[in-house]
Every structure is written in C-alpha cells, then in structure tokens.
Amino acid sequence: MKLALSIWRQDGPRAKGRMVRYDIDGVSEDSSFLEMLDMLNEQLIEEGEEPVAFDSDCREGICGMCGVVVNGSAHGPERTTTCQLHMRSFKDGDEIVIEPWRADPFPVIKDLVVDRSAFDRIIQAGGFVSVNTGAAPDAHAVPVPKEHADRAFMAAECIGCGACVAACPNGSASLFMGAKITHLGELPQGQPERDARAVAMTEQHDHEGFGGCTNLGECTRACPKGIPLNVISQMNGDVRRAGYGHR
C-alpha cells in the first residue's frame, strides 16, 4: 500500500521540531507499524537523509520501549503496543501523523524518542519490597489467596510504556503508579511498606511534573495491557489510609 506520513522531526533535545512529510509505497499489510518505519528509514538512507529515530526493542509487545502517537492516539488505532500494531489497520492511500509521546516529564531526545526516566524515579521512591537477597522464607510460608494473587498479577502486567501519560489530557501518570501500588499492595509481602510506598510514589510523581488525575479514563483506554482504572482508586485509597487511618 501507499501512504503519506507526517512525522515529527527534532534534531536534539534543545532543537526546534517540525513535521515533515514523507511518501512511502509498497508497504505490506503484514508489516508491523515499526517495520513500516524501518522501510521508510531504508528509503531515507538511500536518499542520503538521516533516518527517523524511534524507540523499540522486543517488538513483541512486552518490553514497553516503543510508543508513538499515531493520528492522535497513543500507540495508534488498536489497543496494543506500536510494535504489535499492523499495517492492515490502515488503508491504501491513508495519511498518517506520527508524533512522540506528548508530556512535559517525557522530554524529546530526538525525533520520536523521549526520555521516560521519570518512571524509574517513581519506582525508586518506593515501588519495591525491601528484601535483601539470600534470607527469604520458604515461598510456601506465606499463602496468598488466589483472588489477591490474580489482582496483583493483573496490575503487574504494566509494561511502563507511558501511553497512559501520553493519552491523558492532564499528563498524569496515575495509571502507571496505581498499577505498581496495587500490585504490591495486594500481596502480604507488600504490606509493611504499603502506606509509605503510596505516599512516596505520589510525591515523586508530582515532583516530576506529571499532572493530577481527574478520572477521564483516557489512560485505561490507551493502555495496551488493559490495566483498569480502579488501580487509581486503590492508589487513592492507600494514600488516604496513609494520611488518616493509620497515623
């Protein structure tokens, strides 16, 4: 198929960006969206123009490294990662606008590549269980009711891609954060630090410049892993609990 692409080009973090139009022909509908960009890049290299920088790694929807805004939607029209979006979701002759994640705490590094290290810093604030290696009790010593284990697992499916932030009109990372707080908060292992975790992570979130949550739900609609909105309620509950119930 033949496509007209408008792609955000930006030479570096401080450079001014611009939309550039490229025409591409002969795209297979079996290609993934990123393979279509690979094809464009081969074409650009041949023409002596620097290829478009974009992030990707596993290309099977797990690592969370890829992610661009396609025609205004994070990861594009299907609810999946950009690497698992296939060109059969588009039609011959389509015009496609491709932009990087748009959020202040995710500054553009180059073209479609953004810096998501703010997510790591939110995890550093408390997104873990404080257990050193080597002295853990037998895994069967602490049973976990299946429904708690299942809910923890559901929340743990977050791949940290940042689509929730890119989709949110407020630029909030509440879905990402709520997922981690729910994952660890559902398990007995996560209880001792539960209150402190919720408070520290939300403080870091605000410090990074992410916006507040107003329950619009765009995040969960964009989430390729289907993390539900109620992890945000759980997070809010934990923050409240930390502030009022237990002190």
Add this chain to the structure above:
Amino acid sequence: MTDQLIDGLYREGEPIADTKAPDVPVPEMWTRRKFDAALVNPANRRKLDVIIVGTGLAGASAGATLGEAGYNVKSFCYQDSPRRAHSIAAQGGINAAKNYKDDGDSVYRLFYDTEKGGDYRSRETNTYRLAEVSAGIIDQCVAQGVPFAREYGGLLDNRSFGGVQVSRTFYARGQTGQQLLIGAYQALERQIAAGTVQMFARHEMLELVVVDGRARGIIARDLVSGEIETHMADAVVLASGGYGNVFYLSTNAMGSNVTAAWRAHRKGAYFANPCYTQIHPTCIPQSGEHQSKLTLMSESLRNDGRIWVPKNAEDCDKDPRQIPPEDRDYYLERIYPAFGNLVPRDIASRQAKNMCDEGRGVGPEVDGVRRGVYLDFAAAIERMGEEAVRAKYGNLFEMYEQITGDNPYQVPMRIYPAVHYTMGGLWVDYDLEASIPGLFVAGEANFSDHGANRLGASALMQGLADGYFVLPNTIRAYLAKGPFEKVAEDHPDVQDARRSVSDRVERFLSVGGTRSVDSYHKELGKIMWEKCGMERTDAGLREAIEQVRALRQDFWDNVRVLGTADGLNQSLEKAGRVADFLEMGELMCIDALHRRESCGGHFRAESQTEDGEALRHDDEFAYVAAWEWGGDGGTPVLHKEDLTFKAIELKQRSYK
C-alpha cells in the same frame, strides 16, 4: 600451541581446565566453595567498585545483590530503562527443584535433566550448582512480590515443561520473564535510591579496559550525548545476554547484541562453544522481506495441535481446509510414533525445515521457499470443544491473529522454527570468572550450564541463579584481594582503549558507502541461518566462512552511516553491533565446522544414524571448545576443556 594450521582456519593451543571447583564430591562443592571464598569486611566493600553491563535477570539481580552487600556498583544498559532488558520476553516459566508436588523431583533430578537436555556438553559442576540454588530463587522472588500463579489454597502452582516428567516449573501466566525481571528491576531501583548502585541507561559498552592482565573498566558511549566515557572499577561483570541476533531474524530483541562479549573476547577472553544455538520450533513464520523479528508461540501448543504439511507439493497453495486428511502428511506422528508432535525442540525444528526445503512448506514464499508448516487445532476443537481450547490457549490464538490476520479457530496456524537462545558464550570457570582475571560473566552471556541445548524454563533459572546467588559469592573471593591499585584515566592502556573506540566510531561515519547497516545484517543472517543454522555440512560451513569474510570486507568498504557522533544516532549504534556480528559469525562457522558431531541444537549432516537421527561422538567431542582471539587477520586458537562426568553417566538420546 601448535604451529600447524588446521583446515587453513585455526590452530590448536594448550588444553584448559577449571581450577576453581573444589576437589570434593559434586554435591558438596558449592558449600565448600562458598566457605573457602574469602570474605570482605563491610567497611572495605565501600572501597570496591564493580561494573555490571546488562540489566536482564542476571545483571539486575547481580547489581541489586552486590549493591545491598555494600559494594559500589555501576550498572549499564543500552535501553532507556533497566526494566526493558530482553529477559522480559520469556514466557513459559522458571524451573526449581522444590518438589512441592512430591512427584519425585530433587536437586539431582533437575541436574540430571539439565545435563541430558544439553546432550552432555555442559560442565557437570556448574550444572549441579544451578540445580542446587534453584529453590532459593523462588523464595527470593516471592518475597519481592513476584505474582506467581497460585492455587485456591494460596500456595504456588506448578506445571511441567519441556518434556520432563515432574512439575517443577513456576510461572506467571505467559509472562514469567517479565514478572521476574520486574522483581529484579525493583530490587535494583531500590539500591539506586539507596545510593549503592549508579545507573547508566542508554549507555553501551564498546571496549573492555585491561590493565596488567586484569579487567579494570570499560569504555562506554552515552547514546544520547554521544560522549565516550571511561569507567574504572576493581572488577567487571558482563551480563549482556546472547548473540542470537547474528541471524538477524530471531526471537531476540532488536538491540540484543554481542558487542560487550565480543570486545572482551578480542581483549583475551575465550569464547566457548559459539556454534551452539537453540532453535525454537513454534514461531510465527516470516511473512516477507520487511520482517524484523520472529515471534515465539508457546511450545505448549504442541500438546494439542497436530503438525502437518500437504503430501503433494502442488497442494501447498490451497486453502488447508480443502485438503482432505488422506492428502496430509502428519510427519512427526509418522516418523516418531512414540513421541509424535511432542518430540524435542531440535527434532521438531529440523523436520519442519526439511519439509519446507523439500518444497512442501506452506504460507507466503520468502526467497523462493514457503517457510511454514501447519499446526492444526481442528481435531482438538472437535474433541474438547472450542470453549475448552479457548480456555487453554485463547491468549496465544489472539496473539497469532493479531500478527498474521488469520483466525486459528478456523484456519490452521502456521509455524516455523526460529533462533531463540545461544548456549555458547564467554568461557568461565566455576567462579564465573573469564580467562581475563577480574572479568566475570553471568547469564546467557556465559557458556557453562546448558550444554548444546537448553531445557525449557532453565534460562530464567540460570540468569537469577548467577545474579542472586553464585556471582555475589564468587566475586568476593576476587574482591577480597583488592582494592587494587587505582588506575588513572590517563594510563596508556586506558587511553588506547578510548582511542580505539573513538577511531572506530569515526571510521563508521567516514566510509560513506551506499548500503545501509541493516542490509548487511540481513545478508549475514541469511548466510548464518542457511549454513550455520539447525543443519550444517562441511561444505556449507566452508562456503559460509568465505561469504562472511567477503561480506565483512564489503561492509567496511561500502557501508553508509549518516549523521554525527555527538548525539543519538541509531544507525551508528547498529553499525558497531553488526560489525561485531560479522566477526562473530565467522567464529561460529569455524566452531561448527570443527565439531564433526551432531548434538543439541547443532545437527551435522555428516553425523547421523541410519535413521537420520543426530549422532554424538562422546569419544572425540566431549569437550568445551574455548576459542582465543587470534588478532586482526590472524587465526583463532582452540583450547579444549575436557568434560569429565563423575556424578552422571553419558547416554545416547533416542526418541523413537
């Protein structure tokens, strides 16, 4: 070293041996080694610097553990966050000899299965230890909050995997790797917050610094600023994964590369068994030239799917539903009636390739061959009902439909083998120390535990065993001899390493040719897959060596890398990785050529039984082939480490 050039390709050097495993019976070794390894006083640990390259299961767990212990850790990964390392994509599970099912599992049985699964080409001592520490991994991960599958009683569930007869595999649906990696990543982030680990994401190691014969640091490139940085340390750990991307199309992440290991090899670290590649039989086939990656489908599909190709080549482009049963060849059931569709990975893979090479493959033609066979669930749907099939495999079917656009409830799936895991890697001793003192290698990057084939669900086990339990204990024996005299950044060896990196970067940018880096990578991949893939011949390998050499020459004459070195430049990153793959590929072929036996994922056409089965030659090849870099334009030197088996008896495989 003999002066004689063998096959015109390599020389043979002195034999080598592991000197670190204590001379006690195998089950007592690890306890003894831990006791004998000198301790480092907590106050002195703060004075010791350790560099870890790679943040997958092995690297992140090692970083977290060494950080907790109080060492100064510098951790490096090329991705934007350590959470993205490719361990994240592993699906099936992690083995551990917990015997929670009381079905007869034990440390010895896990050890035995691992040795047998690897066709007796791994080192017995390391493999036994792997089985021994496995149970502790599960405890550690559960304590971290890894959400393993549980039963209604709240206890952990297990399943069996990879053809073993016990249920020893712990899992988190189809995302075990992701959940384990997130656990290790969180432990690492905790240490970053505590200040014991300094993280360098979007950094790539491009050279090892060796001073006075010891590994003392690395030269890395900041992929965002383009700056070339020197990082010095008392010890260096490589946990940089495998090199399956030498084949271009593989199940590895796009960025997975051999550079860290290969740069260390060029500085004197031996590379062991490079030709050992594991091929996974159930991947989604290639759909065309545009393809960048092969996606693995869980092997559990073979439990209920029947594999077939048309009997007649002229039926290959027909709708499979129009081909009547009598015109279908259920070839695995025909050739291996006892195991049928559940034959081991290497056999299932090789037979699929044979069918396609014979002209009976299905699906789109790529390079003139249809590369696919049917994995058909029609019989299972008839037997169990569509709902039961959906409950068991629904997510996999959805993934397949997402990628191919075909609905596998109606049309048989198409599958084809793909490169999955490399068992070869840098040679290490029992302490995981390479042939360069102070250089340690963990996880898929080393060679020691899987032999010629890896048991399903053992990769995750090895990564975490090395990182959480083995390395932190063995590296202290080395660090106890430190702190070593500080090496100044203007030391001539450091300056040389830096210069070689900057010269190389400059060289890529100045060739100014006409071909993209990717086009070379694809061409290399085709040569390797056809001639050094799952079936190899003497003649094919000799051709491959010539072709790889010619391609490498052309690369340096004709590659086009645009842009500059002073910022993010993904073509430049790829150029460095592909240049190293072009050297690595040749060594893989030389290793494959010299090993005139079939074993594991390596089928040598000249070495088969009358029935066409893989034939090992234990009398000639029960050794590790550890290759020493022979210098640019020189020839590699083969050092053999004899494999001695005291706890186990060698047996020939049979799946008939």
